[in-house]
Amino acid sequence: MARLNVNPTRMELKRLKGRLKTATRGYQLLKDKTDEMVRRFIIIARKNKQLRQEVESQLVGALQNFALAKSLTDSVKVEEAFLMPSQSVQLQCKKAVIMNVPVPDITISQQKNAGLPYSFLSMTADMDSVVFAMNQLLEKMIELATVEKTCNMLADEIEKNKRRVNALENIMIPQMQETIKYISMKLDEDERASTVRLMKVKSIIQKERN
């Protein structure tokens, strides 16, 4: 492992020791954070999978029923009936925070439910049931959207965090340890050198006196 390009001085040594301490602590913290995020992620991912299965099967069913119901009626009439929706959906979006990751929290805040957008005369009863089924499904779809987005963002964050942990563990910390070792060895060597030099000088002076 390459050591850092620094001057082998006492000041640098002190500074590096401080940095190493911080890095070790940061590494520990980040690792704990990853563990907790993964734990939560698994719970959310599982929920995501279940929700998606439900929504997919129900939505396909509803859409197929819609296609069937549509085929029984004049297509222009259908378009006319659905042209002006009688209800509107208002969402309420908040930002929830999971382990310092901002995730969306979407709920339906108001759903003006005025029933069917057409008169009973113009459409078949099949169409009515499709619209009612869709109404019930919508809430689940919104929930799916929230959960899926949360899942996405958590996965992103976990990946980023893992990279940080790896960088600290495999690069930063070994590098600093190596450099600290190098500096302390160099300083020891200098100290020994100066001691030897002093002894040598002393012996020369002694010789000259005699």
Added chain:
Amino acid sequence: MYNRVGVIGNINSIMALKAVGVEVFNATNADQARELIKKLSGQSFAVLFIEETLAEQIPEVLQKAKTKPYPAIVPIPSAKGATGFGMQGIKNDVEKAIGTDILFNKEETTNGR
């Protein structure tokens, strides 16, 4: 404020969603879908549903949208049935976060739990 919900897809199949108050946008090919997402991202949409068959063709747009909290772009199946694209998305997330796909294998073996 993000408070609208929209759906992008073939108008014939998603018209039913219009009845429940979702805003419907017609797109029959990838280019139209791409344009629509670009346009709608700047508006106050919190959730955009998109048909799986279209979503499959524009992975780069979806990838880009993943980095922002809103709008949440969610693939939904069309009347023809689910293609498995949405499920694949969850699988990818799990693989990205954990390294291997423990969720889908595990669920199969421990289904009774």
